[in-house]
Amino acid sequence: MSKTRQAVLMADALQHMPQGVAENYRYWGDDRTVFVESAKGCRLTDCDGKTYVDFRLGYGPIILGYRDERVDQAVIEQITQRGTLSGFATELDAEVVKQVKALCPNVEKMRFANSGTEAVMGAVRTARGYTGRERIVIVEGCFHGLYDEMMWKSDIENWNPHGTSEPTIIPFGGGIPERARGLVDFIVLNDFEMLERLFEDHHQELACVLLEPIIGNAGSIAASQDWLQRLRDLCTQYGTMLIIDEVKAGFRVSKGGAQEIYGIHADLATYAKAMGNGYPVAAFGGRADVMDVVGSFRGGVVHGGTYTGNLVALSAAHATLKILTQTDALKTIDRVGNQIQALLGRVFAASGIDFAFAGPPAMFGIHFTKEVPSNYRDWRITNSELYRAFAWKLIDYGVMLEPDSREPWFICESHQDVDLGWLEDVATRAMQEACAEAVRK
Numbered sequence: 001m002s003k004t005r006q007a008v009l010m011a012d013a014l015q016h017m018p019q020g021v022a023e024n025y026r027y028w029g030d031d032r033t034v035f036v037e038s039a040k041g042c043r044l045t046d047c048d049g050k051t052y053v054d055f056r057l058g059y060g061p062i063i064l065g066y067r068d069e070r071v072d073q074a075v076i077e078q079i080t081q082r083g084t085l086s087g088f089a090t091e092l093d094a095e096v097v098k099q100v101k102a103l104c105p106n107v108e109k110m111r112f113a114n115s116g117t118e119a120v121m122g123a124v125r126t127a128r129g130y131t132g133r134e135r136i137v138i139v140e141g142c143f144h145g146l147y148d149e150m151m152w153k154s155d156i157e158n159w160n161p162h163g164t165s166e167p168t169i170i171p172f173g174g175g176i177p178e179r180a181r182g183l184v185d186f187i188v189l190n191d192f193e194m195l196e197r198l199f200e201d202h203h204q205e206l207a208c209v210l211l212e213p214i215i216g217n218a219g220s221i222a223a224s225q226d227w228l229q230r231l232r233d234l235c236t237q238y239g240t241m242l243i244i245d246e247v248k249a250g251f252r253v254s255k256g257g258a259q260e261i262y263g264i265h266a267d268l269a270t271y272a273k274a275m276g277n278g279y280p281v282a283a284f285g286g287r288a289d290v291m292d293v294v295g296s297f298r299g300g301v302v303h304g305g306t307y308t309g310n311l312v313a314l315s316a317a318h319a320t321l322k323i324l325t326q327t328d329a330l331k332t333i334d335r336v337g338n339q340i341q342a343l344l345g346r347v348f349a350a351s352g353i354d355f356a357f358a359g360p361p362a363m364f365g366i367h368f369t370k371e372v373p374s375n376y377r378d379w380r381i382t383n384s385e386l387y388r389a390f391a392w393k394l395i396d397y398g399v400m401l402e403p404d405s406r407e408p409w410f411i412c413e414s415h416q417d418v419d420l421g422w423l424e425d426v427a428t429r430a431m432q433e434a435c436a437e438a439v440r441k
């Protein structure tokens with residue numbers, strides 16, 4: 001039997017990159033790592049010609065669809081007529097900030113970055129610079145990018161949810177110095193007692209609390225309105241900066257991100273992903289008095305970088321934000337997301353399994369459990385193994401998603417073209433097969 005193209009490409013790639021991939025999260029095993037040939041709309045075609053309807057969307061940036069001509073044309077025009085970067089200011093810089101401000105009233109001033117990680121680094125440094133304090137707080141299950149201080153997590157996978165001990169805090173992997181967590185505290189989403197205790201014990205030291213109120217990295221498990229409001233109030237009371245990480249939720253769950261849904265504003269927020277429909281653009285911004293600590297004056301918070309505000313990124317952001325502002329794209333996404341949840345709900349109900357959806361239709365999590373989890377610890381008692389089996393079956397049937405229930409289903413405008421009858425049919429088959437396998441085990 002002749003080798004698949006995937007096997008040929010993987011064997012070659014293994015010679016040149018650790019695990020044969022450009023970054024860790026793309027490695028799905030030597031046999032299953034996906035090599036993409038092309039992408040258009042909501043579909044991916046792999047190197048062996050198999051097509052998938054994609055609900056993974058590159059971990060969320062695709063909000064309109066792959067190769068959206070409106071965005072691509074704006075970028076082409078920019079780079080062929082004006083250039084990619086010069087290391088100087090352009091008119092477009094403030095134009096894009098004005099677009100963001102029109103959608104996100106929490107933003108008064110903003111700076112750009114090249115990735116979500118960089119945006120978070122900028123926001124955290126700004127919060128420290130403004131408050132003169134050093135400790136930072138993160139919420140269990142949230143992800144804020146790959147830099148040492150953010151690369152600590154509660155080891156929920158190896159924690160006994162029925163025991164009495166707290167989960168251990170571990171680094172994401174090798175190479176992260178122990179001292180990098182010295183200034184980081186953890187709290188549990190929706191846990192009022194822990195929140196009160198944190199501020200009682202440490203309020204003088206806390207520069208910021210950083211969170212995704214809808215945890216795009218834990219199956220869209222969401223903060224309750226009351227808990228987020230209490231967090232907002234405590235931050236205000238003690239002069240701690242509330243940083244809302246909108247890298248996944250921003251320009252997706254609503255025009256103004258998670259903050260618009262809750263009607264609660266952060267002091268600083270971070271943006272990336274949907275802001276550029278797949279082009280690498282990111283930003284952090286918020287209160288003008290806080291952002292104004294950033295600058296090249298003595299004692300100012302340093303922020304910069306060669307590619308910051310490059311014109312490939314800014315022209316893509318400008319075109320994407322214009323479309324999100326002027327069209328019903330997000331309404332379409334919500335409608336399609338609701339339809340897909342409804343059909344999946346019918347599939348799960350027919351298989352007799354407990355299920356709960358979490359988060360908004362543009363970015364929803366599926367949890368095989370009776371009640372919607374209220375924090376990351378609750379995720380541990382969901383049947384994530386059954387989800388994994390279901391996801392792998394769906395992938396075989398041509399539906400691309402992350403086989404881990406902590407990664408939500410992302411909807412883009414192009415999903416309005418999906419044949420929902422087909423999706424219900426393959427989801428039914430995938431679920432029946434996953435359940436049958438679970439019984440055999």
Ligand SMILES: Cc1ncc(COP(=O)(O)O)c(C=O)c1O
Pocket residue numbers: 059114115116117118120143144145146212216217245246247248272
């Ligand atoms: C909420 C959140 N913050 C930050 C990041 C880091 O973004 P990037 O991968 O662009 O560095 C991510 C990435 O998934 C994210 O989901």
